[in-house]
Amino acid sequence: xxxxxxxxxxxxxxxxVPLVEGEVGVYVCGATVxxxxxxxxxxxxxxxxxxxxxxxxxxxxxxxxxxxxDIDDKILAKSAAAGEPWWAWAATHxxxxxxxxxxxxxxxxxxxxxxxxxxxxxxxxxxxLVAAGHAYQAGEGDVYFDVRSWEPYGSLTNQxxxxxxxxxxxxxxxxxxxxxxxxxxxxxxxxxxxxASWPTPFGRGRPGWHLECSAMAQRYLGDTFDIHGxxxxxRFPHHENEQAQSRAAGYDFARLWMHSAWVTQGGAKMSKxxxxxxxxxxxxxxxxxxxxxxxxxGVHYRSMLEWTAETVAEADTTWDRFVxxxxxxxxxxxxxPAEEVVAAALPAGxxxxxxxxxxxxxxxxxxxxxxxxxxxxxxxxDDAAARxxxxxxxxxxxxxxxxxAAWSTSSTSTSSTTALDALVxxxxxxxxxxRAAKDFATSDAIRDRLAxxxxxxxxxxxxxxxxxxxxxxxDQD
Numbered sequence: 363x364x365x366x367x368x369x370x371x372x373x374x375x376x377x378x379v380p381l382v383e384g385e386v387g388v389y390v391c392g393a394t395v396x397x398x399x400x401x402x403x404x405x406x407x408x409x410x411x412x413x414x415x416x417x418x419x420x421x422x423x424x425x426x427x428x429x430x431x432d433i434d435d436k437i438l439a440k441s442a443a444a445g446e447p448w449w450a451w452a453a454t455h456x457x458x459x460x461x462x463x464x465x466x467x468x469x470x471x472x473x474x475x476x477x478x479x480x481x482x483x484x485x486x487x488x489x490x491l492v493a494a495g496h497a498y499q500a501g502e503g504d505v506y507f508d509v510r511s512w513e514p515y516g517s518l519t520n521q522x523x524x525x526x527x528x529x530x531x532x533x534x535x536x537x538x539x540x541x542x543x544x545x546x547x548x549x550x551x552x553x554x555x556x557x558a559s560w561p562t563p564f565g566r567g568r569p570g571w572h573l574e575c576s577a578m579a580q581r582y583l584g585d586t587f588d589i590h591g592x593x594x595x596x597r598f599p600h601h602e603n604e605q606a607q608s609r610a611a612g613y614d615f616a617r618l619w620m621h622s623a624w625v626t627q628g629g630a631k632m633s634k635x636x637x638x639x640x641x642x643x644x645x646x647x648x649x650x651x652x653x654x655x656x657x658x659x660g661v662h663y664r665s666m667l668e669w670t671a672e673t674v675a676e677a678d679t680t681w682d683r684f685v686x687x688x689x690x691x692x693x694x695x696x697x698x699p700a701e702e703v704v705a706a707a708l709p710a711g712x713x714x715x716x717x718x719x720x721x722x723x724x725x726x727x728x729x730x731x732x733x734x735x736x737x738x739x740x741x742x743x744d745d746a747a748a749r750x751x752x753x754x755x756x757x758x759x760x761x762x763x764x765x766x767a768a769w770s771t772s773s774t775s776t777s778s779t780t781a782l783d784a785l786v787x788x789x790x791x792x793x794x795x796x797r798a799a800k801d802f803a804t805s806d807a808i809r810d811r812l813a814x815x816x817x818x819x820x821x822x823x824x825x826x827x828x829x830x831x832x833x834x835x836x837d838q839d
Contacts, residue, residue: 365420365717368664370597370619371518375719380588381617386422388414391575391592391600392474394431395455396440399462399642401658401669402625406593406654409622409720411468412762413591416716419704419761427582428471429575430456432478433568438558448558449478462642466655467763473610474614475578477569481560483577487611488546488562496610500537503549503565507572507603509542512610518619544603545570572603579604580613592618594623595631595813611689622663629668644815646653649674652769653681660760662723669685684759687740688766689734691752695745698753703765706757715792722762729758753763790826793819 365378379388390410391402410426417424430715432452441451455475463470488505491497509515509523516523516746526542551560551569559566578586592601602621608615623632627640643653657677661667692698698823736751759765788809809819809821817828 365416366719367372367618367620368719370621372714373520374613378588378618380422384422385425386417386589387425387587388417388589388591389575389579389583389587390426390428390471390590391596392428392430393432393456393459394436394571395452395459396434396436397455399455399459400434401640401642401645402593403459403630404462404466404642405625405658405667406591406655407463407468407620408466408658408763409501410591410620412659412663412722413589413620413720414416414768415608415721415761415763419516419708424472425583426471427473427475427579429569430474430476431458431574432456433474433558438554443710448555458643465642465646465651466658467651467769469763475582477574477578480574480578480581481569483581484547484573485560487560487577487580487607488573490611491546491607492564494610494612496607497546498539499564501549501565503547503562503567504537505547505564506538506543507546507607508539508611509544509606509664510540510653512606514609515606516602518602518605520653521598521602534836544572544599546573546607570636572607572632575600575721576604576608576611576615579615580608585612586614587616590621591620591622594621597621620663623666625658625667625669627669650678650681652764653678656681656764659764660722660726663720681764684729684764685766685770687736688752689770690740690754691736691748692767694740695749695752697769698756700768703753703756703760703767706753708757708761709754712758712761716761722767725758725762729755746827786812790819790828794826 366375367378368375388410390406393399407428411427414424414426431446437452438448441448444451446454482783487668488497491507492499492505497505497506497507516526523542546569547562547564547567548570549557549565559568579590590601590604597619605615642654653674654677657673660668660677660680667673709728710727711731712725715721715728718724732751732754736748736755739745739747739751749774756765756767759766793805793808796802796808812828819826819828
């Protein structure tokens with residue numbers, strides 16, 4: 363079975379055939395850096411990170427482009443309210459997004475272009491559209507796309523032009539031919555910083571949101587590329603307008619469209635405007651980063667994810683099962699090199715699930731099957747079988763960015779963790795000496811002291827091992 367993906371444009375699951383065999387170009391709409399990232403933003407980032415990892419694991423050279431929108435109305439408004447330069451406000455929040463991407467184990471994109479760095483590309487695209495009769499100047503610095511000039515407009519979201527209402531930010535029917543025409547370029551407004559506008563043949567101004575992505579996608583991936591992705595809320599008007607202006611300019615643009623579903627609370631989309639956005643920094647204060655990634659990645663990317671305390675608790679418990687098996691098996695059979703893990707042949711059930719529109723839920727069923735087999739092998743003293751299952755479990759989880767050994771390596775690299783390990787090891791050595799001397803009161807006292815510090819001690823035939831206690835639901839309140 364070859365990879366099959368759901369195409370938003372055709373509204374069905376179809377075979378994925380790259381434009382160039384062995385290579386895949388993916389453009390994903392990244393952050394508008396107006397504020398701090400919440401876990402709704404990370405849902406999309408993790409979903410497309412899993413896509414890129416699977417494409418790479420199946421032998422493709424992946425070019426992943428994830429843009430940064432660092433100039434728009436909200437950035438200007440929020441920076442002005444805070445008394446900060448707009449570019450400083452954008453840079454501060456861009457760094458926050460980068461930190462969140464990294465904290466959740468997302469691989470860096472091949473390119474991460476900023477909108478402000480591609481104004482010349484946008485102007486060239488705008489000039490091309492005006493020359494072709496698909497855009498017009500409505501005033502000094504204002505340029506609009508003429509939706510009636512492009513007959514297929516609305517095809518991505520299966521809507522008729524007559525049924526569409528204009529986006530609220532673009533209701534300026536007095537200067538537009540049609541109220542549904544959308545802005546390619548916006549004239550500089552009184553009171554806005556001069557640095558937030560650029561000279562063009564049509565007057566000074568700044569780019570419209572939709573123009574940015576079309577220009578950057580064409581710059582880095584060419585006239586035609588394989589996959590365009592983003593959150594479900596971007597289908598209209600953003601992606602509809604991107605497709606219209608790019609194809610009206612003569613570019614085939616994206617061959618397949620993918621959209622990840624929302625994180626919801628009480629059935630409502632997570633967003634700052636509704637006041638229900640869980641900031642990544644806040645969640646990571648009480649939840650391990652790997653657990654947050656697992657909670658976001660463990661549900662099919664097209665399924666809504668309802669965020670509750672139980673969501674975190676279930677992810678926490680499952681993650682501990684993964685970590686527990688990998689730690690026990692590694693102690694028994696030794697460390698498996700990362701090179702062996704990423705080169706291992708994956709179980710057929712896992713491959714079939716991932717090829718079925720990235721069905722992570724079914725893929726995790728294969729992980730649990732081999733996890734159970736591995737635990738059985740450990741209990742039965744079958745080291746060879748335990749090692750085989752260890753490699754398979756780690757290899758499958760690696761595809762999801764969730765190899766426990768990799769997370770353990772990254773989390774133990776800090777000097778503070780090294781110091782903690784040294785201190786706990788000393789305590790465990792003292793405990794071992796007390797047990798050897800049958801001084802069980804001292805032994806129990808050391809174990810209790812460690813427990814109060816959040817250190818869980820487990821005794822095994824190979825000696826005592828320790829882990830940090832998992833965060834409980836009570837700790838989160």
